[in-house]
Amino acid sequence: MLWYILVCYCPVFIIDYFKSCDQVAYKCVFDNNDLFEPIIHFQFSHFKIAWNAHVVPMALLYMLLGYIYRRTDVEQMINRGKNKLYLYCLILFVSIVPLFTTRLNLDMKIADYGLPFFSLISSVLISYGVMLISKLIVAYKIKVVLVYIGKASLVIMFLHQFFRETLPDLGIEKRPMRLILAIAIPTLIYFLFEKNRITRTCFLGK
Secondary structure: OHHHHHHHHHHHHHHHHHHHOOHHHHHHHHOOHHHHHHHHHHHOOOOOOHHHHHHHHHHHHHHHHHHHHHHOOHHHHHOOOOHHHHHHHHHHHHHHHHHOOOOOOOEHHHOEOOOOOHHHHHHHHHHHHHHHHHHHHOOOOHHHHHHHHHHOHHHHHHHHHHHHHHHHHHOOOOHHHHHHHHHHHHHHHHHHHHHOHHHHHHHHOO
16 A cells, blocks of 8 residues: 555655746746656556556656646636536546446556546546536535545555455455445544544654
């Protein structure tokens, strides 16, 4: 599970480093479209490095796309004319396609990036779709539960696989129930750790 820490935080450190540099260096890196070419080329290479360090460029690419989204008027472009309807149809399409083929799936854990460019674009579109659904959920009380699960996400990330694989030995073999428990048990552990000052400091870094 330690691969997630490296892949998640290295791009953050890289971006924060350039943010701390002078504005000339900052614009040179983040406003230069040529930066994407070597990253996109690298993501489809097949060699591997310990702790999935070879996945970092791909994670950096996604964070750069998010950075561009925040700095540009993408939302205004989407809301123009029928663009929103076209976008929703496109999101629906790329969400349905994986039901018929696994070739387009994207799994960063095993550095499987699916079909070049299509999987990249579709994953960004689906992420945007999740963001839209999240905005709708805000109006409902279930958001309280989801927000708390979000706070426990790192603990869930570290422990969910352990519970998912060991629950069948306890007689719980149905996948939906294993999924629910693999989220619920680590969330409960997070809750208990948060209540104690020692465990909160040692395991949660708070």
